[in-house]
Amino acid sequence: MSVNSPPIAGGSSFAAKKTKAQAAKPPSDSSSDWLGTCLLTAKAIAAGGEMLPFPYIKGAFEIVVIVLETVEKVKKNQDDLKELCKDVLNITTIVRDEILDKVAAHGDTAAVKFKGTCEELERCLQDVLRTVEPLHKKSQGLRGRIKDHVKQVGKLTSTADQITSCRNRIGELRSNFMLRTIIQIRNQLHRDALAQVTESINNCPPPSRIFHGRRIILDRMHGYFDQNLGKQHIFLLYGLGGAGKTQIALKFIQESSQFSDIFMVDASTTDTLDAALKNIAGTKNVGDTPQDALKWLASKHHDWLLFFDNADDPKINLNSYFPQCSHGNIVITSRNPGLCVHAGLHSLVSDMEEVDAVELLLKSAAQETTLANKEIAFEIVKALWYLPLAIIQAGAFIAKLGALNSYLALYSHNRARLLSEKPAQSHDDYAWTVYTTWEISFKQLSRPAATLLQLCSFLHHEGISEKMFSEASMYELTATSPSEEELENPWQFITQFLGPTGVWDSFRFTDVTSELRAYSLINFDINSGTFSIHPLVHSWSQSILADQQEYHHSMIAIVGMSISTMTGNYLQLASLWLLPHIDALLQGGTQTTPDFNYEYGSIYNFSGRYQRAADLHTDLLMRQREILGKDHLNTLQTMVYLATTYRELGRFKEAGELDVSVLEKQRQLLGEDHPDTLHAMGSLACTYYALGKLKEAEELEVVVLEKQRQLLGEDHPDTLHAMGSLALTYHDLGKLKEAEELEVVVLDKLRQLRGEDHPDTLHAMGNLASIYAYLGKLKEAEELQVVVLEKQRQLLGEDHPGTLRAMGNLGDTYRNLGKLKEAEELGVVVLEKQRQSLGEDHPDTLRTMGNLANTYYTLDKLKEAEELEVVVLEKRRQFLGEDHPDTLLTMGNLANTYYALDKLKEAEELGVVVLEKRREILGEDHPHTLVAMRNLANTYYALGKLKEAEKLDVLIKQIEGRMG
Structure with a gap:
């Protein structure tokens, strides 16, 4: 780039401004006032931008000044931002010089070519500003702003991480500019050489006039096709219909000039493929068959490009239509990710970036880019899940409607109609609406594949696992199960995936899911082994059902059947990924049809959603009393489960009433020594313990433990559970040595029987830690509690009541160890989360509040402790x-x-x-x-x-x- 460019014809004074701006160099590491120097340079560049009649240039340069002025207000981390500010200024200078050189050489109109460059710079600088602004606001006492932004920009964990991320983005941008400049130079030379040889062919239409964004994919394509010149390049753009694959390909072709001939091929059917190849042969006078065209392309050593558009049919072997040679260039757009086998490089085309989606909506709706309009547009594109075709359709409707702020209300009540309606005015030749483009794919599916997609539309759109179907295949009817008639439809669907011996055949299931993946109607995450459905496809596939209730009930049954086959630790772990699906299936209701309330309630219990569990089990109990009678064993068993849930909710009185009633009836019906009677006795003892009736709890627990030892043996899980309960009661009665002896035995045996990560083992570990703390063995308590907390986080998640309880216990031990800062930090976090999830009056919340008060007392924060x-x-x-x-x-x-x-x-x-x-x-x-x-x-x-x-x-x- 020339620093001393000649003045622009027509008397523009921008060239003089350029010389002035260049006098102020970006700061060096030795600058004493590096930020002041940066600001002077940035303001000079921004002032120069005022002289050109291009608002996008002015807007990009002005944001640099805003970024630096915001940094100037930051009280902390200012030095950490030095390198970031230097990088921002350097990349701005590169853009400024690039624009100046082109304008100086080719006149003002040349600057229009740099619109994309400036828009990309502006987006990048907006990201930087969004990171820096919360640092300034945080220093003014506005807590939590930075945390929200961290989630938005990539879940970074520290200020340093955010700054590093922005610097990396700036670095990528600078590399892209330089790469693009090199490509432009090479393309120009190539174009000049070709002009002397032959007239090139390009039968591709231009991209839409409102094309926006997708810079990352476009840069990736440019970088790929610019490497290893003379070798064959195949690039695949794949993804859901309506994601904008064709438009990206056309934009890439428009930006490229290194290809000698460009041929667009409709690859939707074998007929259209053959017709396109015949047309190539005829155009080049080399024959009249597809084979003639392929032979000519294979023999031609110029850089031709074949663009296979809409290669969506998975039954077509696209390789048969490739020239068999080691040169040339091929771009493919397809819904089928299976075509990756042909490609040297590929990109999934999915939803747009938020900023780009907003810009696209406003462009297509012919709305001004004001702050107010951007805020409304943000809500609209979020509701449309950033899908390009949906955004363009919405924009066309808004343009016809003439009002941006009315669209969301209309969309919420007329989604299917709006996404099915073809706009009269269009920016491109795409023939289909959002819904019709998926309908075309749906009609190609086999019956099992279509049914699976529509069943899954009643689940959450992410985290769909084969396991919920394979586990359901092992379901066995019992006396209390839903009837065979109620389970007929779900069972018929499940049996399609069973082998000759009646065992689940994973290969058959994979066959069906591969069908759906071939049209990008579902996506597969290889790391988690789960499927997801685009939210708009998810709602669409449900909306086209004639009988939604039948499919809804079938999916409720399949998940319920699946849960009923899971036990113990596996059920606890499964609850984490099943919970969003159960929420979606029930959608706020408390009655499952068919009746799997017990199974669904169990998942809510394991997940710490105790009120939901109580609601489901209460409904179940009412029906059981009505149908089976108050004294039926299943009714009594449900009463015990409900009492357990009531205890978790702190509703000890109601739990006690249920426990007393059940124990009395179990003794009459089954006798004193029956396992169900002992279970009911243990449940009542737990309620007595929670009510502070420690002597009554001890008496019952001694009896239960003695009988469990006789009936089940010393190592049975029920015996160990009884032993652990008695140890806790001994602990609160001040019998600490007896409590320790029992709990050490329990933990040792559970480690052998259940393993280190089982919930029962972790529960015993936590109980022993509490006993150690009371005995003054604080280091031993701390070691156990650190392990428990780490494993609970892994198994249950950060916000589960069990995890928060473990966190609170560790905080209590930290206080006793004199680690007051750590104790206070944990206590504040736990209390905030428990208030949100459990409520102000829950026993766990009150326990944490009391422990935090103790920490405040030790820290001499007496007023806070008193409050x-x-x-x-x-x-x-x-x-x-x-x-x-x-x-x-x-x-x-x-x-x-x-x-x-x-x-x-x-x-x-x-x-x-x-x-x-x-x-x-x-x-x-x-x-x-x-x-x-x-x-x-x-x-x-x-x-x-x-x-x-x-x-x-x-x-x-x-x-x-x-x-x-």
């Missing part, structure tokens, strides 16, 4: 009662906080109540009673009540002497 403890005490009194251990614990903690705040009368009042009730409930020798005594004695000393204080001190020494 939390007052709330916790009030709610625990309301939900658990005055005598519950958790209520007394909070009362004692608040008394300590009052003492530290010098509110001694309030501390005394609470301390007296706590000591009195702990003596009554736990006895004089319990560790918690001794703690209450010491705290009250300290308060008496501070109040000057020396006699009362000394009396308590004497009593404490006597008790400690008895305990050894």
Whole structure:
């Protein structure tokens, strides 16, 4: 590029501005005021941009100044942004010089060619600005802005990651500009040489006048065809109908000039393929058959390009229509990803980038690019899932309607009609609407493939697994199953994929899914092994059903059948990927038809969605009572499951009522030693424990453990579960050594029987850690809790109640270890998540609130501690009662906080109540009673009540002497 370009004809003063701007060089590392220098340079370039009558140039250059001014306001991380600012300025200078050289050499009209370059620069700079702006806003105290942007731009984990990502994007952009310049030079030389040899042929139409975006794919194509000149190149663009494959290919051809002859071939059928090749032979006077054209192309050593458009039929072997030679260039557009076998390089053409989609909508709708219009357009393209054909159709309708802001309301009630309607005015020759383009593919499908697509339209559009169908194939009818008649349709579908022996045949299923993939109606993720359906195809394939209810019920049955075959740890893991599908199938309802409420409720329970589980099991219980009777064993079993869910919801009273009723009936019907009776007894013991009735819980748990040992043996999972429950009760009763001995045995056996990652093993690990913490073995507790938290995150996810519980327990141990900062950070995170997912009044939320208050107390943040403890005490009194251990614990903690705040009368009042009730409930020798005594004695000393204080001190020494 020439720095000293001649002045532009016509007296334009932009050349003078260029010289002035170049005097200010981008900053070096040694610059003392690097940001000030950057700003001076950027403003000079922007001022120069004012002199050219091209708004896109001016707009791009002005954003550079906005970026740098925003960096200037950032209080933190400013030095980290130095290299990014330098890169931004360097790439702007490259663009400025490139435009100037072309304008100087060819006049003002040449600058129009750089519109795409400037638009791409502007998009890139907008990305940079979106990253930098939250850093400035964050420094002003607006928390969480950066977190939202991180999710938007790629789930980056730190400011440094964001800055690095922007620098990489800038680097890519600079490389692309340089590569494009080289290609342009080479193409011009090639074009000049060809002009002397022969007249070239190009029967391709131009791309749509409103073509926008797709720069990444276009640059990839240019880079591929520019390498290894003289060798054969085959590039495949594949994806869903309506994704814009043909337009990308035409845009690439328009931008390229290295091809000697370009032939567009309609590859939709063998007839159109043959006709196109015959036409090539006739045009070049080399014969009149397809073979003549292929022979001529194979013998011709110029850089011809064959463009096979709409090669969608998977039954056609496209290789038969390729010239058999090692030179030439081929571009293919297809819905069939299977054509990748022919291609040297390929690109999936899917949804547009958000910024490009907005621009395309506004262009096609003939709307001004204002901020208000962009905001409306953003909502529209999001509803259209960024599919180009849908956006263009919407734009045409908006142009006819004359109002951008009315479209979404119309679309929400008339989706099928709007996506099926062909606009009268069109920007290209594409003959089909969004829905009709998929209908063409759908009509080619076999019956099993079409049925599978429509069944899956009732699931969530992502994460569809073969397993939900293969597991359903192992379903066996029971006395309480839905009837054979209700399961007839789903079973008929499943049996198509069974082999001669009745076992699931994965090959048959793959055959059917391959059909759907061949038309890009589904996509397969090789890493997860799951399928996805484009959301618009997902809704369309459901909308064309004549009997939606039949398919909906069949899919409910298939998923329910699948769940019923899963057990234990596998069911727990399966719940993570099944949950979105169950949400989609039920869509807020509480009745599954056919009746698989128990199975669906189990998934909600495993997933921590306890209220949904309770709703489903409540409906099931009502029907069972009506149909089977109140005393039927299945009815009683459902009551036990519902009691378990009530405990998770903190509804202990309702759980207790169910447990007492079930145990009484089980004893009458089955006897004292029946496994179901022992299960009901264990459930009631858990409810007693949750209600703080520790002695009643202990009595039941001792009986259950003894009988389980006799009936099932020492190593049976039910025996180990009973042992773990008794260990927890011992822990709260202050029998810490007995609790530790039992829990060590439980954990050791579960590791052998279930493995290290089983939920039961992790539960035992967490319980033992809690016992260690009370025994003062804090390092051992920490080690176990770190393992539990890591595995819960992997197995259950970050926001599952079990994961949050593990996080809270670790935070409590951190506090006891003096790691107060870590304890506070965990406590704040857990409390926020539990408030959102479980609610303000849930026992887990209140426990976390109390633990965070303890951390605040230790950090001497006494007012914050007091505020939390007052709330916790009030709610625990309301939900658990005055005598519950958790209520007394909070009362004692608040008394300590009052003492530290010098509110001694309030501390005394609470301390007296706590000591009195702990003596009554736990006895004089319990560790918690001794703690209450010491705290009250300290308060008496501070109040000057020396006699009362000394009396308590004497009593404490006597008790400690008895305990050894």
